[in-house]
Amino acid sequence: MRIRGLILVTLAALSAGCSSIEPWVKPYDRENLADPIMSFSRAPISQDFLDHVFESREGSRGASGGGGGGCGCN
Amino acid sequence: MKSAYTRLALFVITCLAGVAHAGVLPEDRADVLYFRYDGGGVVINGPSVLVRKSIGEHVSVAANYYVDMVSSASVDVETSASPYDDERTQSSLSLDFLHGKSTYSVGAVKSDESDYLANTVFASLSHDMFGDLTTISFGFKKGENEVFRNVKIDGVKMNDPTFAETMESKSYNVSISQILTKNLIMSAQYEVITDEGFLRSPYRSVRFFIDPFSQGQQSEIYPNTRSSNAASVRAKYFLPYRAAVDAMYRFYTDTWGVMGHTAELGYVHPLPDNKWIFEGRVRYYTQTDPADFYQDIFPRADYANFMARDKELATYDAITAGITATYEFKVERFPWLSKGSLNLRYDYMQVNYDDFRDARYSLGSFGELPEEPLQPGTEPLYKLDANILQFYISAFF
Numbered sequence: 193m194r195i196r197g198l199i200l201v202t203l204a205a206l207s208a209g210c211s212s213i214e215p216w217v218k219p220y221d222r223e224n225l226a227d228p229i230m231s232f233s234r235a236p237i238s239q240d241f242l243d244h245v246f247e248s249r250e251g252s253r254g255a256s257g258g259g260g261g262g263c264g265c266n
Numbered sequence: 267m268k269s270a271y272t273r274l275a276l277f278v279i280t281c282l283a284g285v286a287h288a289g290v291l292p293e294d295r296a297d298v299l300y301f302r303y304d305g306g307g308v309v310i311n312g313p314s315v316l317v318r319k320s321i322g323e324h325v326s327v328a329a330n331y332y333v334d335m336v337s338s339a340s341v342d343v344e345t346s347a348s349p350y351d352d353e354r355t356q357s358s359l360s361l362d363f364l365h366g367k368s369t370y371s372v373g374a375v376k377s378d379e380s381d382y383l384a385n386t387v388f389a390s391l392s393h394d395m396f397g398d399l400t401t402i403s404f405g406f407k408k409g410e411n412e413v414f415r416n417v418k419i420d421g422v423k424m425n426d427p428t429f430a431e432t433m434e435s436k437s438y439n440v441s442i443s444q445i446l447t448k449n450l451i452m453s454a455q456y457e458v459i460t461d462e463g464f465l466r467s468p469y470r471s472v473r474f475f476i477d478p479f480s481q482g483q484q485s486e487i488y489p490n491t492r493s494s495n496a497a498s499v500r501a502k503y504f505l506p507y508r509a510a511v512d513a514m515y516r517f518y519t520d521t522w523g524v525m526g527h528t529a530e531l532g533y534v535h536p537l538p539d540n541k542w543i544f545e546g547r548v549r550y551y552t553q554t555d556p557a558d559f560y561q562d563i564f565p566r567a568d569y570a571n572f573m574a575r576d577k578e579l580a581t582y583d584a585i586t587a588g589i590t591a592t593y594e595f596k597v598e599r600f601p602w603l604s605k606g607s608l609n610l611r612y613d614y615m616q617v618n619y620d621d622f623r624d625a626r627y628s629l630g631s632f633g634e635l636p637e638e639p640l641q642p643g644t645e646p647l648y649k650l651d652a653n654i655l656q657f658y659i660s661a662f663f
Contacts, residue, residue, distance in 0.1 A: 215397025221448040224504040229534045229543065230451065232502060232512065237297040237316045237330075238590075238611060238656050245303055245654060246586075249617065251553050251579050252518035252526035254437065254457035255496035 289367050289394035289401075291326040294319050294663040305615065305652020307339040319663075326362040328373075331355075341648060342577075345629045346471045346483065350416070354379040360388075367394040381414040381425065381468070386435075401443040409435040415468040431464030449504040454497070461492045472575040473625060473642070474564040481563065481628065481642040487573050488559075494520035498528075510534040523558035524579060526551065543592040547613075551584040562623050563643050577648065581620040588613030588654070605662040610655075617650040624648040 217225075224230065233239040247253055295318050302311040312333040320326045332355070339349040360373030369392045377384040390405035413431040416423055439457035446452055466488035473481050498516035505511065516528040530549040536542070557579035559572035590611040597603055627645040630636050 215399050217399060217445050217448050219398070222445070224449050225445060225451055227504065227508070227510075229508070229510045229536060230502055230504055232453070232500060234534070234545075234592075235297065235609060235658065235660065237299045237314055237660075238609070238658055240316075240330075241299065241301050241314060241656065242613070242654070245615075245652075246549075246551070249578060249650075250526065250551055250584070251520075251522075251524040251557070252496065252516070252528060252551070253494060254459050254518070255439065255455040255498040255516055256528075257439075257441070257455060 289364070289369070289398055291320055291324075291362060291364050291369070292318055292328075294326075295660060296663075297658055297660045299656060299658035301657075302655045303652060305654075306650040307341065307344065309337045311335055324364045326364075328360045328362075330358045332357075341624065341626060342470055344631045345625045346469070348418075348632065352380055354382075367398075368392065380423070381416045383412040383414075385410050399445040403439075403441045403443075405437070405439045405441075407435075407437040409433075411435070411463075413464050413468060429468065431468075433461060433463035433465060435459065435461045450501065452499065452501040454499045456495075456497045459494045459496075462490060465490065465492055466574070467576070470576060472561070472564055472573045473629070474567050474569060475642060476567075479641055482567060483629075484567055484573075486575065487571065489522070489572055492520060492522055494518065494524075508536060522579070523555055524553065525555035526553045541594055543590075543594065545590040545592070547586075547588045547590075549586040551586075553580070553582050556581045556621060560621075562621050575622075577619060577622040580622040582617055582622070583620075584615060584617040586613050586615040586654075602663060603661055607660045609658045609660065611657075613654040615650075615652040615654060617652075619648045619650075622648045 228234060243256055246256075295316075297314075297316045299314040299316075300311070301314070303309065312335045314330065314332040316328065316330045318326060318328040334354040334356075336352045336354070337349070338352070343349060354377060356375065356377040358373060358375040360371060363370045371388075371390045371392075373388055375384070375386040375388075377386075386407055386409040388405065388407040390403060392401055392403040394401050411433040413433060415426040415429040417426045418424075437457060437459045439455060441453060441455035443451065443453040466486045470486050471483040472486050473483050476482050496516060496518045498514060500512065500514040502510055502512040510533070512530075512532045512534075514528070514530040516526075518524070518526040518528070528549070528551045530547065532545065532547040534543065534545045537544075557574055557576075559570060560574045560576070560579040561569075562575065562580070564570070564573055588611060590609060592607050592609045594605055594607045596605060623643070623645040624647070625642075625645060627636060627640040628642050630639070
């Protein structure tokens with residue numbers, strides 16, 4: 193019962209937080225994140241080839257995408 | 267061996283769709299790459315061309331053309347077949363649609379090889395929220411593959427008319443990218459992949475003891491399904507003097523019993539002249555659990571329902587270290603070219619296997635026995651060294 197109450201309080205706090213979230217890193221503060229050196233994959237064509245090399249030799253696969261990185265504000 | 271090639275399609279998708287950031291279309295660019303992989307008796311080289319262009323303010327198109335020229339005398343090939351040359355071509359097209367804070371992506375990849383045809387389609391959605399600090403993405407891919415087997419009849423290489431199989435692959439992934447501070451970004455990704463159909467190589471064999479001093483070989487036998495889970499986290503931090511460090515960790519497990527851990531560290535360092543950028547990268551991979559049905563040598567013929575001797579499914583560690591040098595330039599005569607770059611990347615890879623032995627010491631090479639064959643199961647463990655070279659030119663518009 194106490195756990196259920198705790199979950200409800202947590203969810204209420206989270207939902208209240210979501211509705212009033214203010215971006216704590218303002219757009220004008222994202223100069224460093226927008227620098228091309230901050231991209232998770234600066235050269236997709238090269239990373240693509242290298243990922244293939246690893247995939248061909250390893251049992252693991254998936255969840256290796258760089259996802260772009262940077263701040264998406266270029 | 268061949269199925270591994272088709273996975274490139276999945277990575278091309280990552281490349282084509284992954285660079286799309288919700289809320290902003292990817293920048294227009296063109297890249298031409300030449301690569302060469304040389305290791306373990308295998309040489310692969312070829313070109314790859316990637317072009318990305320915006321159409322209006324809401325659409326971006328990307329196309330990739332890639333050619334693999336393979337010359338293989340790998341340890342598997344040496345102990346069970348003849349060396350071969352092959353060529354694979356792959357073309358892909360993707361479209362990104364920007365609508366408000368969301369980016370919708372669709373695309374297709376087609377890969378042709380003499381004994382493998384692969385067609386993959388994909389779709390993904392990315393959405394920016396919380397003042398563009400957070401991006402969430404969902405993606406789905408579906409691949410349909412046809413597997414053939416090359417044989418030589420009267421000295422002519424052709425598909426075995428008695429052999430044709432299929433394989434279907436589906437992938438579901440979700441990722442979140444989060445700006446944490448004005449210098450730090452993190453992302454996490456989770457991907458499930460399911461395969462169904464013909465999942466082994468049509469060429470590779472397993473070996474088994476006939477008695478303690480002699481061995482035989484038979485075709486591998488694989489399950490018809492495989493489901494995998496992979497979860498990764500990565501972070502990149504901007505250093506005070508304009509440089510960046512990044513780190514990545516990935517955990518992997520699948521229904522075949524394989525478990526793997528990947529860790530990577532990178533450092534990007536531009537010189538103050540804004541022309542040269544150097545990047546160093548170290549990647550460590552350890553496969554702690556092999557596939558349940560993998561053995562280097564089985565106790566007898568037909569030992570189990572499923573039997574594999576693919577070193578990709580064995581237990582091993584691999585380390586790769588690489589460096590990239592980038593020279594950026596502008597051309598006064600071409601004002602439409604915002605930036606160009608020349609890039610040279612070299613990586614050295616070493617793989618040390620814990621339970622895959624170098625069977626050339628007992629089986630010989632291409633049918634020729636060694637002068638003093640070792641007892642099966644006592645051969646030295648196999649190691650692989652590879653040199654990987656890439657040269658590419660990028661142009662940004």
